[in-house]
Amino acid sequence: MQTKVNKQEAICHFINGEFVGSASGKMFDTYNPVTGEVYAQVHEAGREEVDAAVRAASDALKGVWGEMPLEKRLALLYKLADGINARFDDFLQAECLDTGKPYSLASHIDIPRGAANFKVFADVIKNVATESFMLETPDGAGALNYALRVPKGVVAVISPWNLPLLLMTWKVGPALACGNTVVVKPSEETPATTTLLGEVMNEVGILPGVFNVIHGFGPDSAGEFLTQHKDIDAITFTGETATGTAIMREAAVGMRDVSFELGGKNAGLVFADCDMDKAIEGTMRSAFANCGQVCLGTERVYVERSIFDEFVSRLKTEAEKLKPGLPENKDTNFGPMVSIQQRDKVISYYEKAQQEGATIVTGGGIPEMPEEFSKGFWIEPTIWTDLPESSAVIQEEIFGPCCHIQPFDSEEEAIRMANDTDYGLATAIWTENTTRAHRVAAKIEVGIAWVNCWFLRDLRTPFGGSKQSGIGREGGVHSLEFYTEMRNVCVKL
Numbered sequence: 001m002q003t004k005v006n007k008q009e010a011i012c013h014f015i016n017g018e019f020v021g022s023a024s025g026k027m028f029d030t031y032n033p034v035t036g037e038v039y040a041q042v043h044e045a046g047r048e049e050v051d052a053a054v055r056a057a058s059d060a061l062k063g064v065w066g067e068m069p070l071e072k073r074l075a076l077l078y079k080l081a082d083g084i085n086a087r088f089d090d091f092l093q094a095e096c097l098d099t100g101k102p103y104s105l106a107s108h109i110d111i112p113r114g115a116a117n118f119k120v121f122a123d124v125i126k127n128v129a130t131e132s133f134m135l136e137t138p139d140g141a142g143a144l145n146y147a148l149r150v151p152k153g154v155v156a157v158i159s160p161w162n163l164p165l166l167l168m169t170w171k172v173g174p175a176l177a178c179g180n181t182v183v184v185k186p187s188e189e190t191p192a193t194t195t196l197l198g199e200v201m202n203e204v205g206i207l208p209g210v211f212n213v214i215h216g217f218g219p220d221s222a223g224e225f226l227t228q229h230k231d232i233d234a235i236t237f238t239g240e241t242a243t244g245t246a247i248m249r250e251a252a253v254g255m256r257d258v259s260f261e262l263g264g265k266n267a268g269l270v271f272a273d274c275d276m277d278k279a280i281e282g283t284m285r286s287a288f289a290n291c292g293q294v295c296l297g298t299e300r301v302y303v304e305r306s307i308f309d310e311f312v313s314r315l316k317t318e319a320e321k322l323k324p325g326l327p328e329n330k331d332t333n334f335g336p337m338v339s340i341q342q343r344d345k346v347i348s349y350y351e352k353a354q355q356e357g358a359t360i361v362t363g364g365g366i367p368e369m370p371e372e373f374s375k376g377f378w379i380e381p382t383i384w385t386d387l388p389e390s391s392a393v394i395q396e397e398i399f400g401p402c403c404h405i406q407p408f409d410s411e412e413e414a415i416r417m418a419n420d421t422d423y424g425l426a427t428a429i430w431t432e433n434t435t436r437a438h439r440v441a442a443k444i445e446v447g448i449a450w451v452n453c454w455f456l457r458d459l460r461t462p463f464g465g466s467k468q469s470g471i472g473r474e475g476g477v478h479s480l481e482f483y484t485e486m487r488n489v490c491v492k493l
């Protein structure tokens, strides 16, 4: 494998169709979260590599890629999706090595969605219309206005570590479908699958320079150098709200457009008229899937008082059944945190909850693991009750496998508590009363409201966050709003 996701060789940048190291020779370690061991070194890009990647992307835009007929471009995107699926096991192995997540999860979500993101947006761009208007003019002949969609240019894609392939292709897919070229900066924690995608790009015949990858950190490293680069035309970013703020400052210079998918502190609302089995199953996934490292995950659960005790007791029983273990084991359904830093951060909230007098229903610490995993970044799934709504544990995004459960007495109270946050990403509402479902969904200040389900994705729908959870919407035609510019042509007849 050229991408070098093995022990001996370092993971390279992918610039202008080639795997290259850094001129400075600077590298950083990347870890296997299951064992806590370094599994590879990664080249860290300096301004020189960032500059080379942006130049390659600019040249590709001005060259054959920029002139390519739509049908041909979209056929290549279909080939890309097929190319990922053809190397499904390589992607699965690389993703699970970087993140420690179970194969059972990544084989159902991360890798298939990583491939699907290319086909979906190829279909969207092919089928979307642009507007036209006939203007009446004093001479009676009129003027025809019609809009053209043109690519934004060179797009910087900055992605996080929790769903590395899925979240990166969620942006690269529409960017390429719209005819842009990209420079991707994956998270320093998870460089493998983005690099591997470079191989598939070459295999299927995507032209050099269309897709480029540079590795490194954020501040004073590849991320910042990329957002500061004057030839970047737009920045699409998924990550923390604080990072979004820093990137927005850079984007202001040169008036570059941004699309931001940021943090969340999502509420689950469980009404007494819910189907309890569905609510428990859904809340289990929304709180603990991917070791709680999903931006859409539920960290605050509000449960109607009459079913509170039963809900807490059943969620505890299910949480205690989660099985940590090697990603490749069939019965593993709970992985480690991505890094020691992330685990330390989550543990600090576990300590805070205890100091603030939470009742620890289950978990609250670091589990005993077999000797061979004992240095891995494992953590216990945790449930609390009895904290005041003002607690940092309830107000701040933790991004770990934990949730606090609070009782409520009325629909209005549940809505008020759900909305009492600076974030506005997602919610999950559990009720069998359809009228209530629609009424409540309309009142929660979020980008995505799920009813009796969670993370059920239709990629044609608008996806994004309200309040401090994001700027803009991606998904379906909404992605085209960001990845293209509309140019109006006015023809006097």
Ligand code: NAD
Pocket: 158, 159, 160, 161, 162, 167, 185, 186, 187, 188, 216, 217, 218, 219, 222, 223, 224, 227, 238, 239, 240, 241, 243, 244, 246, 247, 260, 261, 262, 263, 264, 294, 295, 397, 399, 425, 465, 469, 470
């Ligand atoms: P992060 O913000 O720390 O890092 C994300 C990316 O930004 C990384 O590639 C990082 O290297 C880069 N970066 C950091 N500082 C930068 C800077 N100053 N300039 C340019 N690039 C910079 O986020 P993370 O820890 O990787 O991911 C977890 C966060 O992402 C959580 O807050 C989570 O809610 C959020 N998230 C949101 C969504 C969504 O769709 N809304 C999806 C997934 C994750």
Ligand code: 6OD
Pocket: 162, 163, 167, 170, 293, 294, 295, 296, 457, 463
């Ligand atoms: O499903 C998606 O398209 C998406 N962007 C998911 C985000 C998950 C956050 O962790």
